[in-house]
Structure formats: structure tokens, C-alpha cells
Amino acid sequence: MQAYDLPDQFGHFGQFGGTFVAETLIEALDELRDMYAKYKNDPDFLAEFHHDLKHFVGRPSPIYFAERLTKKIGGAKIYLKREDLNHTGAHKVNNTVGQALLAKKMGKPRVIAETGAGQHGVATATIAARLGLECVVYMGLEDVKRQSPNVYRMKLLGAQVVPVESGSKTLKDALNEALRDWVTNVSNTFYIIGTVAGPHPYPMMVRDFNSVVGKECKSQMLELCDRQPDAILACVGGGSNAMGIFYPYIEQENVRLIGVEAAGHGLETGKHAAPLSSNSAIGVLHGNRTYLMQNEEGQIIETHSVSAGLDYPGVGPEHAWLKDSGRAEYVAVTDDEAMAAFHNLCRVEGIIPALETSHALAHAEKLAKEMDPDQIILVNLSGRGDKDINTVANLAGITL
Amino acid sequence: MSKIKSVFDSLDKKQSKALIPFITAGDPDPEMTIEILHTLVDAGADMIELGIPFTDPMADGPVIQRASERAIANNVGIKKTIEIVKEFRQKNKHTPIILMGYANPMEAIGIDLFIQLIHEAHVDGVITVDYPPEEAKSFVEKLKEKNIDTIFLLSPTTEDKRIKLIIEQATGFIYYVSLKGVTGSANIDIDQVTERVRNIKRYTKLPIGVGFGVRDAKTAKEVALISDAVVIGSRIVQEIENSSRADLISNIKKLMTEMKQAIA
Numbered sequence: 001m002q003a004y005d006l007p008d009q010f011g012h013f014g015q016f017g018g019t020f021v022a023e024t025l026i027e028a029l030d031e032l033r034d035m036y037a038k039y040k041n042d043p044d045f046l047a048e049f050h051h052d053l054k055h056f057v058g059r060p061s062p063i064y065f066a067e068r069l070t071k072k073i074g075g076a077k078i079y080l081k082r083e084d085l086n087h088t089g090a091h092k093v094n095n096t097v098g099q100a101l102l103a104k105k106m107g108k109p110r111v112i113a114e115t116g117a118g119q120h121g122v123a124t125a126t127i128a129a130r131l132g133l134e135c136v137v138y139m140g141l142e143d144v145k146r147q148s149p150n151v152y153r154m155k156l157l158g159a160q161v162v163p164v165e166s167g168s169k170t171l172k173d174a175l176n177e178a179l180r181d182w183v184t185n186v187s188n189t190f191y192i193i194g195t196v197a198g199p200h201p202y203p204m205m206v207r208d209f210n211s212v213v214g215k216e217c218k219s220q221m222l223e224l225c226d227r228q229p230d231a232i233l234a235c236v237g238g239g240s241n242a243m244g245i246f247y248p249y250i251e252q253e254n255v256r257l258i259g260v261e262a263a264g265h266g267l268e269t270g271k272h273a274a275p276l277s278s279n280s281a282i283g284v285l286h287g288n289r290t291y292l293m294q295n296e297e298g299q300i301i302e303t304h305s306v307s308a309g310l311d312y313p314g315v316g317p318e319h320a321w322l323k324d325s326g327r328a329e330y331v332a333v334t335d336d337e338a339m340a341a342f343h344n345l346c347r348v349e350g351i352i353p354a355l356e357t358s359h360a361l362a363h364a365e366k367l368a369k370e371m372d373p374d375q376i377i378l379v380n381l382s383g384r385g386d387k388d389i390n391t392v393a394n395l396a397g398i399t400l
Numbered sequence: 401m402s403k404i405k406s407v408f409d410s411l412d413k414k415q416s417k418a419l420i421p422f423i424t425a426g427d428p429d430p431e432m433t434i435e436i437l438h439t440l441v442d443a444g445a446d447m448i449e450l451g452i453p454f455t456d457p458m459a460d461g462p463v464i465q466r467a468s469e470r471a472i473a474n475n476v477g478i479k480k481t482i483e484i485v486k487e488f489r490q491k492n493k494h495t496p497i498i499l500m501g502y503a504n505p506m507e508a509i510g511i512d513l514f515i516q517l518i519h520e521a522h523v524d525g526v527i528t529v530d531y532p533p534e535e536a537k538s539f540v541e542k543l544k545e546k547n548i549d550t551i552f553l554l555s556p557t558t559e560d561k562r563i564k565l566i567i568e569q570a571t572g573f574i575y576y577v578s579l580k581g582v583t584g585s586a587n588i589d590i591d592q593v594t595e596r597v598r599n600i601k602r603y604t605k606l607p608i609g610v611g612f613g614v615r616d617a618k619t620a621k622e623v624a625l626i627s628d629a630v631v632i633g634s635r636i637v638q639e640i641e642n643s644s645r646a647d648l649i650s651n652i653k654k655l656m657t658e659m660k661q662a663i664a
Binding site for chain 1: 453454455456457458459461462465466469472477478479502503504505506507508509529530531532534535552553554555557558559562566577580581582585
């Protein structure tokens with residue numbers, strides 16, 4: 001494969017990506033693009049970023065051989081990249097540390113964020129507290145109700161949580177509202193987007209900050225196994241954890257890259273959050289062109305997944321490109337399959353995974369069986385499941 | 401010559417300014433939308449912006465968001481919006497209609513089909529909020545072939561270099577967004593708008609309309625003095641939202657008449 005250098009200067013990944021925003025946001029995006037270009041290779045900025053990743057986040061996160069799970073499933077060896085061990089419990093913090101440092105360099109005293117399950121909101125509130133920035137988090141009213149512990153966490157960290165009552169009252173509406181705030185408060189505010197979506201340069205910038213995950217894997221796999229894995233699996237909502245681990249491997253074509261979407265109640269029911277696996281149409285939302293769950297007149301339709309973090313009707317434009325180019329594969333896993341994999345990892349390995357991550361685990365179990373025992377699967381264990389215990393208990397009919 | 405241009409030309413001869421109200425198609429329902437359109441014209445609208453309902457109107461404030469939600473609840477989408485224009489055209493051939501919407505519904509039915517349908521419905525201009533000029537080149541060309549204007553937004557933060565880029569592609573008029581924010585935000589700073597409009601005029605002979613934040617007759621009057629057109633959106637949509645069905649038409653007529661007198 002030739003050197004991978006996407007996106008182009010306008011943020012296009014082939015026909016995907018770009019900058020589809022109202023004119024009122026262009027100036028802010030131009031400023032952000034220029035400042036990111038200035039700092040992305042700046043030694044002092046990078047030193048500060050990596051210092052915080054090491055001492056505040058706790059990186060590098062280990063890779064762990066899930067020996068008992070491997071034995072139980074039979075087939076390829078399953079390794080886990082332990083992003084769940086990061087401060088705040090998920091990969092989300094890598095990106096927020098990067099963007100918050102950039103906000104500070106740009107002299108913006110106020111940061112805003114959107115959040116679905118609350119992980120990105122918590123990660124943003126955390127780094128805002130660490131850097132002394134004012135923090136406002138937009139969260140759909142439905143999610144505020146579903147994820148009350150994370151709402152309280154954000155408040156403990158000094159953030160203001162604004163419930164969003166427009167539209168479907170979930171993640172996509174929180175993103176709309178954050179964009180509206182940004183348009184209004186452009187001069188003093190930095191918008192920390194939590195996934196590889198949004199207008200250019202966000203998909204690129206979030207990927208870059210989170211690619212520390214894949215870069216670590218490359219050297220850790222050599223240390224542990226003397227070689228790279230045969231397949232890398234990660235769950236995909238917007239797709240930030242998947243891009244973080246995929247990106248450093250894109251040019252290494254003998255490593256399969258597999259993104260796992262949320263099939264919810266099943267792709268055939270229409271109640272899912274899997275735009276790539278369900279062959280959704282291409283459209284424009286939140287500033288970029290990508291595959292989108294929508295009706296025939298372009299209205300965005302409501303998604304369903306047991307995991308709030310995958311409950312998003314679009315997907316990062318780079319994933320759309322990776323799918324069309326054939327470099328990555330995308331599959332979907334139902335709520336029930338994800339729940340089974342969740343319980344499996346709890347009991348067999350003593351790790352409570354996030355429900356989002358459980359989707360990747362469920363597919364790893366299927367795939368391992370089809371592969372040889374000397375082959376290796378690396379799963380991005382993107383987050384821990386403490387935040388999900390209420391959801392899991394509710395599904396079992398238990399009130400905590 | 402486009403209908404939008406000829407309206408501006410004839411207003412120019414009378415030394416008067418255009419009044420451009422905005423409403424969302426299908427709010428409060430499709431039949432009322434047509435009645436409201438005729439009412440707006442009767443009360444002095446020189447052209448009308450008609451919003452295409454969208455689930456995710458990220459540049460709009462809460463008032464127009466709710467209008468979109470009401471319209472979608474009535475099953476009004478992009479095709480029905482165009483149907484509404486067709487029906488309006490049965491009685492009114494002369495008032496320019498400008499569709500304002502987001503890229504996704506237009507792309508969902510296909511840009512070529514969209515342009516064909518709006519051409520058949522005698523739509524005169526299109527504002528696609530989330531198509532900046534860099535992403536809109538072929539769209540603008542295709543609209544030009546049908547003699548439909550593409551209206552672009554300029555914002556308080558748009559730099560001079562960019563003003564030139566946008567003006568190269570814009571036809572019909574330039575829509576100057578008078579404040580940093582979404583539709584229906586705070587009141588505008590008239591001194592700042594005056595200066596910005598004067599600056600834009602250095603680059604173009606196109607008429608300049610000012611919108612976002614024109615909430616009362618006094619502001620409308622001030623804006624009319626320094627621009628070529630006054631766009632009033634959220635204030636009218638708010639009237640639709642707050643009026644009972646019985647009072648709706650008379651309330652809109654009253655509001656529009658006030659605005660018309662103010663800018664006359």
C-alpha cells in the first residue's frame with residue numbers, strides 16, 4: 001500500500017469528510033485548523049501532551065493476554081488493549097487531554113463538549129478541572145436520565161451539565177446544541193468534540209490524539225509476541241477508539257482491521273446504530289459527509305443500542321472511507337450478543353468491560369473460533385463497565 | 401434575469417427596501433403554510449424564505465427548531481415543501497420564493513432531482529446553510545443553468561479574503577448574518593452591522609439582506625437604512641407558535657404590516 005496521507009487539506013477522505021457548516025463557524029474552524037497545524041509537531045506541545053498522558057492518564061496502558069477466555073472460546077489467542085485502565089476509565093481521555101492543551105495554547109478560557117453516555121463529558125470535565133478551564137457539557141435529556149452517575153461526576157468536577165431537550169434528546173442533539181453554543185461564544189470558547197466526526201479538522205485531530213493507542217500496540221505486540229496481531233477489533237459508534245488503534249496499522253495490510261457496530265435489536269428490525277453494516281445512504285450531518293441512518297427524505301432517524309456510547313446515527317468519515325476502500329471491515333453485533341460477551345469477560349477474566357466494548361468482544365469470540373490457535377486477535381478494550389452496572393442490573397430486573 | 405434581481409431592481413428605483421419574512425414549510429400544518437404565504441405577500445412581503453424542515457438544524461435557535469419539529473410531525477419534508485410552493489404558485493406567480501435548508505435532505509433525494517423539482521415549482525433561490533462555497537461549486541453551477549439564485553451567508557467573523565471568495569459564487573443577494581449566534585438570538589448591534597455591510601459593499605454590487613436578530617419594527621427600520629433587505633424569521637415563527645388558530649392570520653398580518661411601515 002502506498003503511504004497513507006488522508007485527509008486532504010480540506011479534510012476529505014475520498015468523497016467523505018469535509019467542512020459542511022454554516023458560514024458563522026468557518027472562521028472558528030479556520031483558526032482551529034491553523035493552530036492545530038502549528039502545534040501538532042511542536043516539540044514543547046507534544047512533550048506536554050505525553051507528560052500528561054503518562055502522569056495524569058497513566059499511560060501506556062498494558063496489553064493483556066486473555067488466556068482463560070482464549071481457552072474457553074478455542075481458536076485464536078485474544079489479547080486486550082487495556083484502555084479501561086486509563087484515568088476516567090476509557091480511551092476518551094487521550095483526546096480530551098490533547099484538545100484541552102490546545103485550548104489552553106489558543107488562550108480559550110472556556111471549553112464545551114457534547115456527551116452521550118457521559119464518558120466524554122467526564123473526561124472533558126476532568127481535564128478542564130486539571131487545567132483550570134470553565135467547562136460546559138451538553139447532554140441529551142434522555143441520556144441525563146439514563147446516566148445519572150456520570151452527570152453527578154461531571155458536576156463534582158466543576159462542570160455545568162446542560163440537558164438538551166430538542167430533537168430526539170440524545171447524543172446527536174447534544175452535538176447540535178454544542179455547535180450552537182460555539183457559534184455564539186466563538187471568541188472565548190473551544191469545542192472539544194469527543195469522536196472522529198464533526199467538520200475538518202476534528203476527525204483528523206481526534207484520530208491523531210487518540211492514535212497513541214495504536215502506536216503503543218505496535219511496540220507492545222513486538223515485546224509480547226514478537227509480531228503484530230492478525231486482526232484488530234474495536235467497537236464503532238462515531239469511531240474514535242477504533243480510529244485510535246487502526247490508524248497506525250493502516251499501511252500494514254497483513255493486519256485485518258475490523259470495526260464492530262451496534263446491531264441493537266438486529267439489523268433487520270431497523271432498531272440499531274449501524275450505518276456502515278446496514279448499507280445506509282451517504283449524507284451530510286454535523287459538518288461532514290458520511291454514511292448516515294436517515295429516511296428517504298434525509299431526516300435523521302433515531303438509533304437504538306443498549307450502549308449509549310454507540311447510539312449515534314452517523315460514523316466518522318474516515319471509517320466510511322476505510323469501508324469503501326476495503327482496508328477495514330465492518331460488522332455488527334446485537335444487544336444480546338454484546339451482553340453475553342459482557343458477562344463472559346466479567347466471569348472468565350475478572351474485567352468488567354463497557355457495554356460499547358462488549359460489542360467488539362462479542363465479535364472477537366465469533367472470529368477466534370474461525371482462526372487457528374497460533375493466530376492473534378487484538379481487541380481494543382476501550383472502556384470499563386462500572387458506568388453500565390445500572391443498565392445491566394435493569395436488564396436483569398434488578399434495582400440497585 | 402432572475403425574479404429576485406428584478407424585484408431588487410424595481411425596489412431600487414423606488415428607493416425602498418425589501419422585506420423578506422421566513423417561515424418553515426408545514427408549520428403549523430401544510431394548508432396553513434399556504435394561507436400564511438399569501439398573507440405575508442398581502443401584508444407587504446417582497447420575497448419569502450421558506451424553510452425546509454430538518455431533524456438537525458444546527459444553525460437555528462430554539463424557535464425555528466421547534467417549527468421544524470412541528471412540521472416533521474406533520475410529515476412535511478423536502479418533497480412536501482416543494483409541493484407547497486407549487487400550490488402557492490397557482491395563485492401567486494410573481495413573489496420570489498427562496499428555499500432555505502440543510503444539505504442532507506437535498507442530497508437524500510439527489511441534487512439533480514432536487515433542482516429539477518424546484519425548477520418545476522418556480523422556486524427562485526436556494527440557501528443551503530451548511531454548504532460553504534468550497535463545497536458548493538457544482539451545486540451553484542447547476543442552479544445557474546436553471547436561472548435559480550444561490551444565496552450565501554456572510555457572518556460577522558468572515559474575513560475580507562473570504563468575502564471575495566463567497567461573492568464570486570453568490571447570486572441574487574448576500575445574506576449578512578447580523579450577529580454571532582443562531583437564528584433568533586440576542587438583539588443586534590446596529591453600529592457594528594452598519595460597518596460590516598459597508599465593508600461588504602466595497603466588494604459587490606449584489607444587494608445585501610440582513611437577518612438573524614431583527615425582532616421589532618425599530619430594529620427593522622435601522623437595518624433597512626443601511627442594507628437592501630430585512631429578513632425576519634424567528635419573530636414571525638414565534639407568532640405562529642404563540643397564536644391560536646383563529647388569530648394566527650390576523651396576528652401575522654399585524655406584525656408584518658408594522659414591519660413594512662417601519663422600513664418604508
